[in-house]
Amino acid sequence: MRPKLVFEMLRAAYGPQHWWPGDSPFEVIVGAVLTQNTAWANVEKAIANLKKARLLTPSRMAKAPLAKIRRAIKPSGYYNQKSRRVKAIASYLAKHYGDDLTGFLGQPACALKHEVESWKGVGPETRDSILLYAAGKPVFVVDAYTVRAANRAGLTKKRAYRDVQEFFESSLPRNARLLNEFHALFVRLGRECCAKKKPRCGECPLRKPCLRTGLPR
DNA sequence: GGCCAGGTCAAAG
C-alpha cells in the first residue's frame, strides 16, 4: 500500500487531529522531551504545573532552580533526567536566541536539525517532532506506533528509524500540514488498535493487512 | 498487580 493511500484511509476514519497542542514553540519543545516514553495525559499535568510556576519561557526556565523544575514535571516521569535536559535546552536557547525563537525556528531545516540533535536528551524522534511541530518543517516523524503499525500492515519490513522514515518520505509531498496530520493519525491508530499485546484489528482502518500479519513485533 | 505510554543514553556484546 502507498503511504498516500494509508494517509487517506486514516484521515477518513479519524478526521483532523489538531496537533500539536501547545501555546508556544517553547512549550512544544519542552513537551516533546517530557512525552518521551510517557503517556500524554501525564505530560499535560506537567505542562500545567510549569505554566502555573511561570516557567515556560527559555529565560525563566534557565534561571529557575532545578528542584523547582523537577517538582513541576514530576507527573511526566523520569523527572531527574528530564528536568536537567529541559533546563539545559532552555539555557541554550536563552543564551543564543533569548525568548523570541522566531529566528531560531526560521533557519533552514538542515541547520535547525543539526542544532537540535546536538542537545542531550533529544534523539531522532524528538528532534523531528521539534522540526515539524515547533518549526513547521516538512519531516515525517517516526515513533514506536508508526514502526509497529507499518510493520504489521506489511508496509515496511525494517524497523530502523531511518528506514521507516525514508519509506514514507520518499513518496509523500514535502508538505508540513500533511506530515503533521499523518504522524498524529499514526499515534491515534496505535492507541486505538495497535496495542502491543492485544491489537484490536476489528476497529483498525487498515484492518485487512493488520489481521494478516497478526501479533506484536 | 502487571502492562504500557507520542524515547534516549551509556555501557556492553
Next chain:
DNA sequence: CTTTGACATGGC
C-alpha cells in the same frame, strides 16, 4: 554497529 538496562509516574 546492534542490543540491553536504567530512567519514573499514572491510568487501566
